[in-house]
Amino acid sequence: MKPPPEDAYAQMEMLTRAMEMVRQNYVDDSKITYAELVEGALEGMLHKLDPHCEYMGKSLFEDMQREQSDTSEGIGITIALRQNILTIITVREDGPAAAAGVLSGDQLVRINEVLTDSVGIAEAMQLLKGKAGDEVSLTVRRPGTKQFLEFKVKHETLAETSVHDPMLLSPKMAGDYKIGYARISQYNQPTPRELSKALDELEKQGMKAFVLDLRNNPGGLVDSAVAVCGEFLPEGTVVVTTEGRVASQNPPPFRTPSRNGKEPRKYPIAVLINQGSASASEL
Known part of the structure; x- marks a missing residue:
């Protein structure tokens, strides 16, 4: 038997009521604009589907487009989920992360003060971004040695030679x-x-x-x-x-x-x- 059809209007009404309750009662009114709440709802909706589905907002999408162009500002790593763990896949030989000692295969545990156990790719990219000269702190687990290592890496302007x-x-x-x-x-x-x-x-x-x-x-x-x-x-x-x-x-x-x-x-x-x-x- 097919499940009964969902009542989309009832579900949207529940979402709207929840949003209004948050706007009326949450202590920090800088976090409860409609834009902030809708973006959070979209992130949660896609995160619930599978590890490969993520919402990419306008600013993050623009950052990604810049990274795909001839130059970008970054630390010279690419990341992906491996067995639901944020993992550094590549480290540019001429990038600041490589100079600091970061290796391909290192697992990201913390970015600045944010633990990554519940962080997806899109959010991690947001945490890692910065302008040339900005510093980011990384805590990684190195599977080969089971060591936890900390690095401070400064963003640089990188020529995107692939x-x-x-x-x-x-x-x-x-x-x-x-x-x-x-x-x-x-x-x-x-x-x-x-x-x-x-x-x-x-x-x-x-x-x-x-x-x-x-x-x-x-x-x-x-x-x-x-x-x-x-x-x-x-x-x-x-x-x-x-x-x-x-x-x-x-x-x-x-x-x-x-x-x-x-x-x-x-x-x-x-x-x-x-x-x-x-x-x-x-x-």
Whole structure:
């Protein structure tokens, strides 16, 4: 038997009554604007669904867009939930967190004075943000040693380079074959352009095969990941589709973009992944 249909109006009335009771009785009136309460309700609603659903407000969304552009202000880490624990997935080698001693795999226990046991990704990003020169205190648990460590890290302006270490592998590793290598740390706006440039340079050096390293890549912009696939697939190739409960509401598939007549690259490719490869890097 199907459950009886829900009375949406009754549920909304209960939510509205609760909101008005809070506004009338809560001691700190700076926290009970309609905007604050509605945002809190949205955060709670999505948090209740599963660990991957979170509400992203306007300011946090704008921060994320800045991080996906050519430069951003931050401490040089990416985070994700691993077994419901906030975990540092990547640490930029040239970033302030790496200089302080933070490692990939460290589990975030505290950000400044906020314990992270009930903090989601969106809220953690909000806690970690700051302007160049601002300091953030991190307490982490290092699983390998079971140590609890504290770091003070200053925000810096970081160039968002996501394609690292393009090179031909040494003859000791590749033998007589000229095998290229590059690592993508995260998919942001410049990634396809950077990878295309790196591949062009490696091909000029005689590259005949390529290793793409996506280990510890937490994902990023799906459009950029699809464009990277477009370096090796014919334009218009379907890379990924999204299927929801109602087929008529499914968005169009993601296809590789036009290459303006440039042929896709045709040589053997190996892709490296590990447990830290997630989201868009799984494409």
